[in-house]
Amino acid sequence: MADVVIRPLVAGEENLFDSMPDPLPQLRKVGYADGIAGGGYRPETTWVALRDGRVVGRAAWLLPPGAVGAPWLERFDLDAEPEVGAELLRAAHDALGGPARYYAALPAHWRRRPEVRAVVEAPMAAARLAGLVERGERLRCSWTGTPLPATSGRYAFRPAADAAEINALVARIAEPDVLTGAEIARAVSGVDLATDPLAWLPDSVGDWRVALDAGEPVGLVGPAGDACYPLIAYLGLLDEAARPELLAEAVRVLAAGGAREVIADVDAHRVAVLAELERTGFRQLRARVLFAPAADQH
The missing domain is CATH 3.40.630 (Aminopeptidase)
Known part of the structure; x- marks a missing residue:
């Protein structure tokens, strides 16, 4: 040395x-x-x-x-x-x-x-x-115009009624599938995107969509077309069977708003979610491996 x-x-x-x-x-x-x-x-x-x-x-x-x-x-x-x-x-x-x-x-x-x-x-x-300890890996994926899979017709989609409905559904979802920019939200604003996404994206309420099966909510997605780039900020499910169509619906909302690329982040260990992203036309752009101080448990 x-x-x-x-x-x-x-x-x-x-x-x-x-x-x-x-x-x-x-x-x-x-x-x-x-x-x-x-x-x-x-x-x-x-x-x-x-x-x-x-x-x-x-x-x-x-x-x-x-x-x-x-x-x-x-x-x-x-x-x-x-x-x-x-x-x-x-x-x-x-x-x-x-x-x-x-x-x-x-x-x-x-x-x-x-x-x-x-x-x-x-x-x-x-x-x-x-002294840093590896804590996990997240993958960033990108959709750039690939045709979306056909829908089954089983699910209906509607805009979220208001912030209260979004927050109530978020509280019922233990582990969201997609959280894009979660690291930045936490570091910049102290926001946990998994539990309080509207604190990070307060102006996005009108873009959120609720997936319905026979009139009952089974999933929630928060597209954000006015973030630093079009992205799926949040996607969470109450019924995993709704994942493919809710994901495609989020891309449709953003594409209808003019997005030519849509970004989504997923934890690397969520193999089923990653597979569904790829079936929807997303491709991996990069990985981010987190190394944290040993005392950092978050």
């Missing part, structure tokens, strides 16, 4: 971060310069490891302006041994008040792609060495 210098950036050094080539250029991401301009990235919460003057590790913690939570590690790249990355994280954690969540963004199907694993295994090993 004697030949490695670890330190935060100082104002005016933003180009140093980008002097390290992007090891995963195929991933959609906000550029570091754009993040600095928007205020989410800051030099003092960006750390680098330098070997002979060359950046061999970089870590950028993100906190959008106005967010109520703590910064989280959004970018972490390593072209050195995991021990170097772990030392970088430990130094930053000490300076920033303790370890924070790390969302490792990865290309779709990354476990089956040796060339990707060769890039991501070192920073993930460094996170573990620095």
Whole structure:
């Protein structure tokens, strides 16, 4: 470690971060310069490891302006041994008040792609060495105009009556199928999208749809066409058989509003939900693996 210098950036050094080539250029991401301009990235919460003057590790913690939570590690790249990355994280954690969540963004199907694993295994090993614990994986999927499956006619759909009806149905759904942007909602506003989605999307009530079987509610979906991009913010079921048609209904609502792409996030272990997304025409865009401090149980 004697030949490695670890330190935060100082104002005016933003180009140093980008002097390290992007090891995963195929991933959609906000550029570091754009993040600095928007205020989410800051030099003092960006750390680098330098070997002979060359950046061999970089870590950028993100906190959008106005967010109520703590910064989280959004970018972490390593072209050195995991021990170097772990030392970088430990130094930053000490300076920033303790370890924070790390969302490792990865290309779709990354476990089956040796060339990707060769890039991501070192920073993930460094996170573990620095005391972070893997807590789960979420997949982002995208629909881009594939024809939707035909409906059976069994279910009817209507707009939600009001926020009270949405909240009452949400309270009955133990584990929603789709929660898009749940990490951002929690970090930025302290909102649990699974239990209080309207706190995150208060203006979306008119877009919500209720699935009915013989007049009884069996599912609820919250399309959001006016978010940062068209997405299915929430999809929850009281009858799993309604999943295919409720999912297709959400896409229809967004497509009718002009959406050419629809985004949906799902936990990787929800195999049946992922399969239904794929049958509806969604394709995986990326994965995000959460590493959290050992004391973080959320």
